[in-house]
Amino acid sequence: MKNVKLIIEYDGTNFSGWQMQPNARTVQEEIEKGLKKIIKKEVKINGSGRTDAGVHALGQVANFKETFSIPIQKIPLALNAMIPEDISIKEAIEVPENFHARYHAKGKRYIYKIYNGQLRSALLKNHAYFTSYTLNVEKMKKATAYFIGEHDFKAFMASRTSIKNTVRTIQDIRLYEQEELLILDIKGNGFLYNMVRIMTGTLVDIGRGRIDEKDLPNIIKSCSRESAGHTAPPQGLYLAEVYY
Amino acid sequence: MKNVKLIIEYDGTNFSGWQMQPNARTVQEEIEKGLKKIIKKEVKINGSGRTDAGVHALGQVANFKETFSIPIQKIPLALNAMIPEDISIKEAIEVPENFHARYHAKGKRYIYKIYNGQLRSALLKNHAYFTSYTLNVEKMKKATAYFIGEHDFKAFMASRTSIKNTVRTIQDIRLYEQEELLILDIKGNGFLYNMVRIMTGTLVDIGRGRIDEKDLPNIIKSCSRESAGHTAPPQGLYLAEVYY
Numbered sequence: 001m002k003n004v005k006l007i008i009e010y011d012g013t014n015f016s017g018w019q020m021q022p023n024a025r026t027v028q029e030e031i032e033k034g035l036k037k038i039i040k041k042e043v044k045i046n047g048s049g050r051t052d053a054g055v056h057a058l059g060q061v062a063n064f065k066e067t068f069s070i071p072i073q074k075i076p077l078a079l080n081a082m083i084p085e086d087i088s089i090k091e092a093i094e095v096p097e098n099f100h101a102r103y104h105a106k107g108k109r110y111i112y113k114i115y116n117g118q119l120r121s122a123l124l125k126n127h128a129y130f131t132s133y134t135l136n137v138e139k140m141k142k143a144t145a146y147f148i149g150e151h152d153f154k155a156f157m158a159s160r161t162s163i164k165n166t167v168r169t170i171q172d173i174r175l176y177e178q179e180e181l182l183i184l185d186i187k188g189n190g191f192l193y194n195m196v197r198i199m200t201g202t203l204v205d206i207g208r209g210r211i212d213e214k215d216l217p218n219i220i221k222s223c224s225r226e227s228a229g230h231t232a233p234p235q236g237l238y239l240a241e242v243y244y
Numbered sequence: 245m246k247n248v249k250l251i252i253e254y255d256g257t258n259f260s261g262w263q264m265q266p267n268a269r270t271v272q273e274e275i276e277k278g279l280k281k282i283i284k285k286e287v288k289i290n291g292s293g294r295t296d297a298g299v300h301a302l303g304q305v306a307n308f309k310e311t312f313s314i315p316i317q318k319i320p321l322a323l324n325a326m327i328p329e330d331i332s333i334k335e336a337i338e339v340p341e342n343f344h345a346r347y348h349a350k351g352k353r354y355i356y357k358i359y360n361g362q363l364r365s366a367l368l369k370n371h372a373y374f375t376s377y378t379l380n381v382e383k384m385k386k387a388t389a390y391f392i393g394e395h396d397f398k399a400f401m402a403s404r405t406s407i408k409n410t411v412r413t414i415q416d417i418r419l420y421e422q423e424e425l426l427i428l429d430i431k432g433n434g435f436l437y438n439m440v441r442i443m444t445g446t447l448v449d450i451g452r453g454r455i456d457e458k459d460l461p462n463i464i465k466s467c468s469r470e471s472a473g474h475t476a477p478p479q480g481l482y483l484a485e486v487y488y
Contacts, residue, residue, distance in 0.1 A: 009366045088366040122332040
């Protein structure tokens with residue numbers, strides 16, 4: 001029995017997210033169907049975590065345990081031939097027997113892309129968040145510093161979620177301009193449901209002057225979803241890396 | 245009666261190209277339907293030229309002549325609200341009465357994006373040409389120089405096309421790497437049908453060693469489609485600018 005770690009890229013546009021669910025096209029299901037074709041067995045894969053409908057991944061991680069004859073290094077090409085083109089298996093490596101993509105994840109890196117122009121971009125429609133508000137990028141950059149470190153991020157969690165421990169550590173956060181895009185690059189030991197999208201929405205609200213960047217520490221302390229900004233839409237979000 | 249020049253971005257993925265045709269979704273038709281809604285008249289727009297199914301545009305140009313009351317500078321936002329999100333009108337300006345987007349075009353600039361990796365990219369599936377062959381980029385760069393200037397480009401025209409004058413001038417051509425992409429940026433006074441895609445395919449064939457870059461002048465001189473390389477697929481091609 002081998003334990004295999006997969007690194008997976010996908011375009012979330014036409015998926016109802018990562019996780020298997022009835023009557024919905026999901027990334028997990030497509031990969032499991034593909035694995036069945038190449039190793040002739042029903043395989044269940046463990047993802048590092050869910051992604052929502054429309055959210056993309058550059059480096060989602062999943063693992064599965066099974067006995068099979070195909071050499072591991074041939075899995076990416078063989079599996080890609082069996083799954084839709086909006087998924088690409090970028091790497092497959094053997095890992096120790098006890099490795100679990102979700103339980104052993106030590107951190108994640110996300111990227112969020114904002115297209116800030118006067119008129120929408122047709123080409124970025126499914127791959128960035130378009131906003132035509134004039135954004136004060138310097139204020140947004142300053143504000144990112146308040147997120148660094150260990151905080152209770154309850155104010156940045158979708159309100160319908162129930163979870164006990166809402167303390168997370170943001171290890172690194174960068175906001176930079178790249179051609180016509182504004183890119184948020186954020187690394188942490190874990191993220192609450194919708195956390196990156198609410199952090200991004202709050203930064204956009206700061207950029208357009210609806211929230212004062214100096215209020216951000218109080219918003220964090222409030223632990224109240226209502227005090228934070230809006231939830232930025234899914235299509236700008238990319239799960240970039242999972243750390244172990 | 246005003247003559248209006250539109251600058252148009254579109255994602256060609258879900259279009260059967262630019263030009264109106266029966267039973268097909270085309271960019272021209274969507275824009276004409278949108279114009280009818282905002283100016284309450286049947287309007288025919290003249291594009292600078294066709295683009296094929298799957299080909300994108302950053303700066304397609306079209307014009308139309310009509311009498312209407314909406315201020316011209318409000319057309320992009322008003323029209324974008326009426327047309328699908330995979331098209332975006334980026335600019336609308338009034339031009340002299342005799343301006344015609346096709347007849348008066350003095351040149352065009354195209355961009356072609358190649359994704360050269362060992363495994364395909366899910367996110368670039370509809371927006372770049374994936375090839376896993378090892379490419380000698382230096383040879384490809386050297387080869388581009390042979391295209392510069394005035395040549396009979398008949399060898400780089402889809403063979404089913406009939407056209408008398410196949411002489412065109414390439415004014416500028418650059419091949420460069422940008423992150424994981426190899427980008428061809430090419431400017432000329434005009435392009436034959438499939439010309440950029442055949443030039444790109446020939447450069448890829450040079451990069452992978454199927455064609456010797458020193459043979460390129462002879463391939464051009466041959467005026468024979470068979471001697472040039474393959475036709476690169478539509479999804480890597482972007483009409484970037486039209487010059488007047």
